[in-house]
Amino acid sequence: MSATPPANQTATLRFGVVGVGRMGRHHARLCTQVEGADLVGVVDASESRRAEMVEQYGCDGFANLDDLIASGVDACVVATPTITHRAIVETLLAAGVHCLVEKPLAPDPEEARCIAEASQRGSAILQVGHVVRFDPVMVAIRQIQGLRPRFIEIDRVSPMTFRSVDVGVVLDMMIHDLDVLIMLIGAEPAEIYANAVSVLGEAEDVCNARLVFPPGPDGIACTANVTASRLALKTERKIRIISEDTYVSADFALRSGTVVRKAVNEQQLGQIRERFRAGEDLSTLNYLELVKVEPLAVEAGEPLRLQLESFVAAIRRGGHPFVDAEAGFAAVRTAQRIVDAARKAGARMV
Numbered sequence: 043m044s045a046t047p048p049a050n051q052t053a054t055l056r057f058g059v060v061g062v063g064r065m066g067r068h069h070a071r072l073c074t075q076v077e078g079a080d081l082v083g084v085v086d087a088s089e090s091r092r093a094e095m096v097e098q099y100g101c102d103g104f105a106n107l108d109d110l111i112a113s114g115v116d117a118c119v120v121a122t123p124t125i126t127h128r129a130i131v132e133t134l135l136a137a138g139v140h141c142l143v144e145k146p147l148a149p150d151p152e153e154a155r156c157i158a159e160a161s162q163r164g165s166a167i168l169q170v171g172h173v174v175r176f177d178p179v180m181v182a183i184r185q186i187q188g189l190r191p192r193f194i195e196i197d198r199v200s201p202m203t204f205r206s207v208d209v210g211v212v213l214d215m216m217i218h219d220l221d222v223l224i225m226l227i228g229a230e231p232a233e234i235y236a237n238a239v240s241v242l243g244e245a246e247d248v249c250n251a252r253l254v255f256p257p258g259p260d261g262i263a264c265t266a267n268v269t270a271s272r273l274a275l276k277t278e279r280k281i282r283i284i285s286e287d288t289y290v291s292a293d294f295a296l297r298s299g300t301v302v303r304k305a306v307n308e309q310q311l312g313q314i315r316e317r318f319r320a321g322e323d324l325s326t327l328n329y330l331e332l333v334k335v336e337p338l339a340v341e342a343g344e345p346l347r348l349q350l351e352s353f354v355a356a357i358r359r360g361g362h363p364f365v366d367a368e369a370g371f372a373a374v375r376t377a378q379r380i381v382d383a384a385r386k387a388g389a390r391m392v
C-alpha cells in the first residue's frame with residue numbers, strides 16, 4: 043500500500059501574479075490551469091490590465107503588492123519590468139512568499155547578487171524564469187546520454203518588436219542561451235570575446251559572443267559561439283552541439299532536431315584512420331554509413347507550463363528549484379561580461 047503524502051505536498055497553493063502585461067497574462071492563465079495552483083489575485087500598476095484578469099479569471103485585482111500579500115498568497119509569479127524585480131522579489135521573500143521571477147533576474151549583477159542573497163535569508167523558494175530549460179527541445183537534449191559538448195553554436199534572432207528596448211539584446215534575448223550554456227557545461231565561461239552593434243536605440247541590438255569555458259574533468263574545454271539579434275527579418279532559434287560521440291542539431295521554432303552518432307565501433311574507426319594515414323583513397327566510403335542519424339525525441343508541452351509545474355513541485359517538496367537565484371545571477375553576470383567585452387572591442391552603446 044502506498045503511503046499518503048503529507049498535507050503540504052497535496053494542498054493547493056494560493057498564487058498571485060505581479061505584472062500582467064505580455065508575459066504575466068500567460069502566467070495568470072497557467073495559474074488557473076496547473077494542478078496544485080490556484081490564481082487568487084493579480085497586481086498591476088495598470089487598472090485596465092488588472093480589471094481584465096479579474097473579469098477573465100474571477101480573481102482579486104490589486105494596485106499594490108502589500109494588499110496581495112495581505113490577502114494570503116503562498117506563491118507569486120513576478121512578471122514586471124526587470125528594473126522592478128529586486129524591490130518586488132525582496133518584499134515577497136521577506137513575507138515568506140515563494141517567487142517565480144521572470145528572466146533576467148535583474149538589470150545588473152549588483153542587483154542580481156542582492157536578490158540571490160535575499161533568497162538565502164528566508165525559507166521561501168526563489169526560481170528564475172529561464173524557461174528555455176523547460177522547452178521540450180531542451181528537455182530532449184538534456185536527456186541525451188554521454189553528451190560532452192566541445193563546441194556549441196546558438197542563434198536567436200527575431201525582427202524588432204519595439205518591446206524591452208530599455209535593455210540590450212544580450213540581457214533581453216541572449217540571456218536565455220547563456221543560462222542554457224552554463225547549465226549544459228556546469229561552469230561560467232573563462233574567456234569572453236564579443237562584438238555588438240546598436241542600430242535603433244542606445245543599447246545593443248545585435249551581438250555575437252565567443253565563450254571559452256574552462257576545461258572539464260577530461261581536460262578538454264568547450265567553446266560556444268552565440269548570436270542574438272532583434273533586427274533580423276525572420277525568427278530563428280537554433281542550436282548545434284558537437285561532442286566527440288554525438289552531434290545534435292535542433293530548431294526550437296520547429297520543435298525538432300537530429301541526433302547523429304557514430305555507427306562504427308572504435309576498431310572499425312581505427313581501421314579507417316589507418317587507411318587514411320597510409321594515403322589510401324577513401325572517396326568510395328559512404329560517410330552516411332558510418333553514422334546513425336535519428337530524430338531528437340521532442341515531446342509535446344508548453345515550456346511556461348512545465349516551468350510552473352516544476353516551481354509548484356519544488357514548493358511542495360520543500361526542495362531546491364531547478365533554476366535557482368544563483369543560476370539567475372550567473373546568467374546576468376555573464377551577460378554583463380559580454381557587454382563589457384563588446385565595449386572593449388569598440389562597440390558603441392550605453
Ligand SMILES: NC(=O)c1ccc[n+]([C@@H]2O[C@H](COP(=O)([O-])OP(=O)(O)OC[C@H]3O[C@@H](n4cnc5c(N)ncnc54)[C@H](O)[C@@H]3O)[C@@H](O)[C@H]2O)c1
Pocket residue numbers: 060061062063064065066085086087088091121122123124126144145146171173205206214
Ligand atoms: N521568458 C520570456 O521569454 C520573456 C519574454 C518577454 C519578457 N520577459 C520578461 O518578463 C518581464 C515582463 O516583461 P513584459 O514583456 O511582460 O512587460 P510588459 O510591459 O508587457 O508588462 C509588464 C506589466 O507590469 C506592470 N507593472 C510595471 N511596474 C509594476 C509594478 N511596480 N508593480 C506592479 N505592476 C507593474 C505594467 O503595468 C505591465 O502591465 C520582464 O522581466 C521581461 O524580461 C520574459
